[in-house]
Amino acid sequence: MVAAGARAAHRGSGPSSPYPHWFYAPAAVVFGVLFLVPTVLALYFSLTRWSIFSSEFIGFGNYAQFFQEPALVSGLWHTMVYAVVTSGLKVVLGMALAILLTSQIVARGYLRSVVFFPVLVSTIGVGLTFVVLMNPERGLINQALGAVGVDGPGWLTDPSYALLSVALVDVWKGVGLATLIYIAGIVSIPQEYFEAAKVDGASAWQNFKKIILPLARPATVTVVILSLIGGLRSFDLIWAMTRGGPGFTSDVIASVIYKQYQAGFYGLSTAGNVVLFVVVTAIVFPLWRFLNRKEVEM
Amino acid sequence: MTTLRRPNYLLSVVAILVSVVVFLVPFAFILLTSFKDRTQAAELDFSWPRNFQFVDNLMAVIEARDYLLIIAFINSTILTVASVTIMVVLAAMVAWTLQRRSSRWNPLVNILVLSGLIMPPAVVPTIWVLQRIGLFRTMPGLIMVEVAFGLSFCILLFRAFIATIPRELDEAAIIDGASPLRLFFRVIFPLLRPVAITAILVQSVNVFNDFVNPLYFLPGEQNATVQLTLYNFYSQFNTQYNLLFTDILLVTIPPLIMFLFFNRQIVAGMTSGAVKG
Known part of the structure; x- marks a missing residue:
C-alpha cells in the first residue's frame, strides 16, 4: 500500500488516490502480453519467411x-460477402421479429426464448447438426422441400451455395441476439x-418508418457492429x-489463416492475420463513427 | 402498441408454427437421433426411434477413446471457471479506476478496451509469445488467453454499472480509513453483484463454447476441451450418427441449464448496448 501510494505521488498525480493506477496493472499485464505484444509482433512476422525453427x-x-x-484472394472476397449477408439478414430479420414480439400476440415469452436459445448453443454443435440436415439426398x-415438389440444392456440396448456406445457419444461430x-x-x-401517432391517425407503416426506425437507431448500430465484427472474424461455423x-x-480469411498455420507457413498465416486486422479496422471503426455521429445529430 | 387491443390470434398461430418448424425441429432432431440405434440413425430422417437405446449411446460416447469426453468436460469446466473468475475480477478493477479517476491514462485505456473488442487476435504470434513464456499447450496459458480476449467486454459492462454507484459511498469509506484495496473489495465489489452475475454468465457461455482458442493454443489429445472433442468425434463417428448426436446433446445441456435458470441476466448482459449505443 505504502509503495503504491509513494509511486503515485512520485508520478505527480497527487497524494495517494483512493483509485490507484496500479489497479490497471494485472489486467494490463495479461492484455499486453497476450494481445498487444502479439498484435505488434504480427506486423513484423508477416514480413518474414517463418517456420518452427527460424524466421x-x-x-x-x-x-x-x-x-x-486466387484461393487466398477469394478468401478475402468471401469474408466480405459472408459478413455483409449475415449482418444484413440479422438487421432485417431481427427488426421484423422484434416488432412481432413486441406486438399484441400470444406466447411472446415462448417465442422470445425459442428464438434466443440457439445463441447460447455450441457453434460446432449447431454446425454439425446442420451438416446432417442439409445432406443433399437424405437431409x-x-x-x-421434395415433399412439396421442390428440388433442393446440394446446400454444402454445390460450390455456388456452400458459403451462403453457412451464412444462413449463422443467421439462424445469431438472429436471436439481434432480435x-x-x-x-x-x-x-x-x-x-x-x-x-395514434391521435394523428398514423398507419402501422408510418409508425414503423417515423418512430421505430429512427428511435431504435442505437439498437441498429449495435446489431450492425456486432454482427460485422462476428462475421468478418467468423471461423468455427465455417x-x-x-x-x-x-x-x-x-x-474466408480466418480459415485461410488456420490452413496456412497448419501447413507450417507461419509468415503467410500472419500476413493473413494482418490483412484481417486491416479489413476489420477499416470497416468497423469508420462505420461506428459514422453511425454514432448520425445519432448525435438527431 | 396500446395494451388494450386484443391479441392477434391468427398472427400468433402463424408465428408459433413457423417457430416450431424453424427452431424446434432441429433440436428435436438432435434429441430423436440420439435415442436411435445405428442403422436407423444413418437414415437421417425425422422419425420416432424404433428401439430406444439412449443409455447404450450415452455409454458408448462416454467410453470412446478412453473416456476422453469425461476429461474434456473436466478440462472445459476448469477453463471456464478459472478464466471467467480472473477476467471478472481484473475487469472490475480496471472499470472501477477508469470510471472513478480521470487521468491522462483514460483515453489510452479506452482505446485499448475498444481495440480488444474489435480487433481479431494475432494467432501465430500469440503462440510464439506463449512458447517464450513456457505456457503454450498448457491449461494456464489457455486460461490467460481467454482472460485477455474477454476483458474488454467485461470492462464495458462494469463501467456502465459503476457509473450508477454514488461517489458518496466511496467518500464515506475513505473517511472511515479504508485503503483502496479494502474500499474496492469490501465495499464496492459486493455492490457489483448484479452486473458481475451477468458478466459471469455471458462469458461462461462464450468460453465454454469457444472452439478457436483451444484449437490453436491447447492442441493435443489429452488436453481436449468439449468443443474440440465434439469436432473430432465428427470425423470419428462419421457413420454413427446416433453417437454424434448424443455428443451434441451432451454439449448442449450446460447452456440449456444456464438458459433455464438465468435467462433474464444473460439477456440483460448481451443486450446492454442496445439502448445507449
Whole structure:
C-alpha cells in the first residue's frame, strides 16, 4: 500500500488516490502480453519467411503471395460477402421479429426464448447438426422441400451455395441476439410517441418508418457492429460445416489463416492475420463513427 | 402498441408454427437421433426411434477413446471457471479506476478496451509469445488467453454499472480509513453483484463454447476441451450418427441449464448496448 501510494505521488498525480493506477496493472499485464505484444509482433512476422525453427526477413513477399494466389484472394472476397449477408439478414430479420414480439400476440415469452436459445448453443454443435440436415439426398431440409415438389440444392456440396448456406445457419444461430437487442431498443421508446401517432391517425407503416426506425437507431448500430465484427472474424461455423470447401469456395480469411498455420507457413498465416486486422479496422471503426455521429445529430 | 387491443390470434398461430418448424425441429432432431440405434440413425430422417437405446449411446460416447469426453468436460469446466473468475475480477478493477479517476491514462485505456473488442487476435504470434513464456499447450496459458480476449467486454459492462454507484459511498469509506484495496473489495465489489452475475454468465457461455482458442493454443489429445472433442468425434463417428448426436446433446445441456435458470441476466448482459449505443 505504502509503495503504491509513494509511486503515485512520485508520478505527480497527487497524494495517494483512493483509485490507484496500479489497479490497471494485472489486467494490463495479461492484455499486453497476450494481445498487444502479439498484435505488434504480427506486423513484423508477416514480413518474414517463418517456420518452427527460424524466421527470415523477406519484405512484402507474403502479402504479394496473399494477393496473387486466387484461393487466398477469394478468401478475402468471401469474408466480405459472408459478413455483409449475415449482418444484413440479422438487421432485417431481427427488426421484423422484434416488432412481432413486441406486438399484441400470444406466447411472446415462448417465442422470445425459442428464438434466443440457439445463441447460447455450441457453434460446432449447431454446425454439425446442420451438416446432417442439409445432406443433399437424405437431409431433412431437402426431404421436406421434395415433399412439396421442390428440388433442393446440394446446400454444402454445390460450390455456388456452400458459403451462403453457412451464412444462413449463422443467421439462424445469431438472429436471436439481434432480435433481443431490437426488443430492448423498441421497448425503450416512450409510449407517448405511439399515442401521439395514434391521435394523428398514423398507419402501422408510418409508425414503423417515423418512430421505430429512427428511435431504435442505437439498437441498429449495435446489431450492425456486432454482427460485422462476428462475421468478418467468423471461423468455427465455417470450419465445422465445410472446412472452406468444396474446393476453396467457402474459405474466408480466418480459415485461410488456420490452413496456412497448419501447413507450417507461419509468415503467410500472419500476413493473413494482418490483412484481417486491416479489413476489420477499416470497416468497423469508420462505420461506428459514422453511425454514432448520425445519432448525435438527431 | 396500446395494451388494450386484443391479441392477434391468427398472427400468433402463424408465428408459433413457423417457430416450431424453424427452431424446434432441429433440436428435436438432435434429441430423436440420439435415442436411435445405428442403422436407423444413418437414415437421417425425422422419425420416432424404433428401439430406444439412449443409455447404450450415452455409454458408448462416454467410453470412446478412453473416456476422453469425461476429461474434456473436466478440462472445459476448469477453463471456464478459472478464466471467467480472473477476467471478472481484473475487469472490475480496471472499470472501477477508469470510471472513478480521470487521468491522462483514460483515453489510452479506452482505446485499448475498444481495440480488444474489435480487433481479431494475432494467432501465430500469440503462440510464439506463449512458447517464450513456457505456457503454450498448457491449461494456464489457455486460461490467460481467454482472460485477455474477454476483458474488454467485461470492462464495458462494469463501467456502465459503476457509473450508477454514488461517489458518496466511496467518500464515506475513505473517511472511515479504508485503503483502496479494502474500499474496492469490501465495499464496492459486493455492490457489483448484479452486473458481475451477468458478466459471469455471458462469458461462461462464450468460453465454454469457444472452439478457436483451444484449437490453436491447447492442441493435443489429452488436453481436449468439449468443443474440440465434439469436432473430432465428427470425423470419428462419421457413420454413427446416433453417437454424434448424443455428443451434441451432451454439449448442449450446460447452456440449456444456464438458459433455464438465468435467462433474464444473460439477456440483460448481451443486450446492454442496445439502448445507449
